Amino acid sequence: MIKSLLIANRGEIACRVIRTARKLGIRTVAVYSDADAKALHVRMADEAVHIGPSPARQSYLRGDKIIEAAKQTGAEAIHPGYGFLSENADFAQDVIDAGLIWVGPKPESIRAMGLKDAAKKLMAEAGVPVTPGYLGEDQSADRLKAEANAIGYPVLIKAVAGGGGKGMRKVDAAADFDDALESCRREAASSFGNDVVLLEKWIESPRHIEVQVFGDSHGNVVHLFERDCSLQRRHQKVIEEAPAPGMDEATREAVCGAAVRAAKAVNYEGAGTIEFIADGSEALRADRIWFMEMNTRLQVEHPVTEEITGQDLVEWQLRVASGEPLPKPQEELSIKGHAIEARLYAEDPAKGFLPSIGNLEHFELGDEGRVETGVEEGDAISPFYDPMIAKLVAAGETRDDSIAALTAMLDGTEVWPVRTNAGFLLNALLHPDFAAARLDTGFIGRNLDALVPNEAPNVSIYRAAAMVALAEAEDGSSGELAGFRLNAPARRSVALSAAGSTRIVSPDDGEIAAASGFADGERVVVFYEGQAFEFGRSVRGSATAAFASNGAIVSPMPGKVTATEVSLGDHVTKGQRLLTLEAMKMEHALVAPFDGVVAELNVAVGDQVQVDAVLAQMISAEPSAP
CATH class of the missing domain: 3.30.1490.20 (ATP-grasp fold, A domain)
Structure with missing residues (x-):
């Protein structure tokens, strides 16, 4: 078995490889660019080597620096992960020529499948059906x-x-x-x-079906069944599942058998994926599924195959690269249950899926299901690399079970301030066509308007935000006064602003969204169905409001409140008396600086206050009842 391994990659795949290597007792070496100096994969590895500036072409695509790092640290082998140099035959050959072990297929196999026209000719000769x-x-x-x-x-x-x-x-x-x-x-x-x-x-209703294959240096090749990767946006996979819905045993045997023939035709070693295109206008049939291409590496979506087979594919890679035979023969491999994976991207669906970058000030993906990620709370999402920040994987006895489990994972996703596609993914899972497995690669394009969530919060989300704000206030120094109203029953309410409007909101007035969130100074952030909603609010202890200038009614000196002339939510006019403060044996009238609404009333008659304490808060915007 390999004793030391350099991972020539970053992010979640580097972390994934490190976990299995650690399980096998293999020492790991990470490489990193300037942008990744404090990245999770660097912190996880036993050793790490800096290989260049942030742009990938100056770091992760520099094969010479990676090989030098392996020699410098005494690593025996290099695992390329996926992307970057993983399917670069010249780099694979350079690794081998340097006396290192390449954890991947032989360079000649990569070359044979590297050009689509040559690969299709080779597959046709091997008896693999190819698209006309x-x-x-x-x-x-x-x-x-x-x-x-x-x-x-x-x-x-x-x-x-x-x-x-x-x-x-x-x-x-x-x-x-x-x-x-x-x-x-x-x-x-x-x-x-x-x-x-x-x-x-052109196949009018194409489904993307791929088969996981594995070969070793002893001439053995097996398949680990198929995956359906039909949900794509601009040819990029978004949601993958295994096994493929609607795949009967006869069709599975034919397609997976063709994949094994394809791998044998290039003397394949290691992990690979044979990708097929299927005519999804009718039920899946062997005579309507054709070879498309081969990916000569581990795939992003490999976890769903691991979930239904119970196999660790990275461990298989490392054992095969060490010269061992495949861990299991074909007859010992079987499908158990169903698994679905969703790719969580740092992007904003409401803004045309523009990438979102920044620090992960709040990052919580829950403790349910399987999460593959290369970041933690406090880490940064940089503009230099792929925007995928995590893979959420759910497994169950049936497809419906796994859909329900993944839906719950997405619903509980909390990421801030970086925007994600969690709400978009959730809507895709809940779409009736997805539930019924009416899938093809045009699914997202046809349903895009329905899948992109509304970025404006509804009334129930406003009320959830009010609950969060009030809970934070009650935990703070002014908690006992939160919601206080003179000469009337206690009524909890708070002024919140979002999407350019401001509301006086009471959580007691109706349905409250089943959301989570936090309050932080001038803002409240609520997470609901995978989305993050930000609300502005007035700030205690400050002379500035989050959404209206000069609206804070501040004590000019230490004193005692002797009268409150208004109540929370009252409409007042400029110059109207709000409070009376007694200080230095004199009364001081505090008046409204403009026409508006009393958004906060933080004191009661008899309260002693300090200088600069915010006694009340006004907003100038006309409130709209929730």
Whole structure:
């Protein structure tokens, strides 16, 4: 078994590898950029080496620095994780040439599957069904258009070196082909340095089915069943599950058998994924599922396979790289239950999924289910890397069980001030088409408006925020006075502002959202159904209000309150007497600085107050009843 391991990656996958290595007694070495100097994977590893500035091309993509770090620390092996250099055949070869163990497939296997056209030809020769299309060497525009006409529209133009949705164009009619081809080639050349394309028949209701395969150096290859990764946004996976809904045993045997043949065709060692596209317009059938490509690395979504098989795929990788045979033969592998994974991204769905960066001042993902993350509360989300901050994985006996468990995990997600897609993911899980497993890669695009949550809080969330604010006040120094009202029954209320408006809110006036939250100085933050809602409020002990200037009624000196002329929530006019304070044997009238509403009344007759104490708070905005 390998004794020491360098992880050439960052974030949650580096933490994931470190956990298994630690379980196996393997010493771990992390590498980090400037941005990751205090990252969780650095803190978890036994040793860490700085490899460059924050941009990945100057750090995590510098194979020479990574190999140097391995030699410097005495690491025997390098695990590439996923992304960065994980599918770079030249880097894999450099690792081997340096006398180190490469925890991954042989470089020639990576190369064989690296170009989509060559891979599809190889798969066809191995008896693996491939999507109807054109893989020819003649790349002239006339030939490509003629082939597209022969295939029949719609067709997909795809860069042979592409990935992540780049270098792909759907063409619906012959009149659109020339412009789409030029655009695709231009993007492919810019992104991959290779403008060669292939053509595929466009599948109208495509489902993304992939099979986990594993090979060893003893000639053994097995599959660990399939996953459904159809829920995608702009060709990026969002929610994955295993096994694939609607996959019967006969179809599973055919598809997984084809995946094993594909892996054997390239003498595969280690973890890999054979990706298929299925026609989802009808039930899954073996004759309507075709090879798409192979990912020669561990996948982001590998936890769902681990959950249904009970196997640790990182441990399998390390054992295979150490020269051991596969831990289990095919006949000892089986499916138990169902698992779903959601990718929690630092992005704001309400603002077009723009990335969200900053410090995780509040970060709570609960203690239910399985959480894979590379950050903790207080860590920073930087602009330099992928915005995925965690994977939430739920498993159950049935698909419905796992959906319910993951829904609960997302509902309990609390992240602030970084924005996340938790509410968006929750809405996807609750959509009736998802519950009924009516899935294809267009699901999110068709339902986008329904899936993006409303960023404006409703009345029940306002009331939840009021509860949080009042609870915080009652725990503080002025707790006994919170909600006090002269000459009337006690009525708890608080002034809150959000989305450009201000309300006097009482939690006693109706339904309260089942939310959680915290109050912090001038703000209240409430978490509900995966979303974070921020409310402004007036500040105790300060002459400034969170949402209205000069609204704090401040004691000019130490004294005693001898009269209160108003009650909480009263409308008052500029110059109207609010309070009377006796100090130095004289009475001082405190008046309203502008027309408005009494948002806070923090004192009662007879109270002794200190200088600069906030006695009351006014807001100028016209309140709207909740």
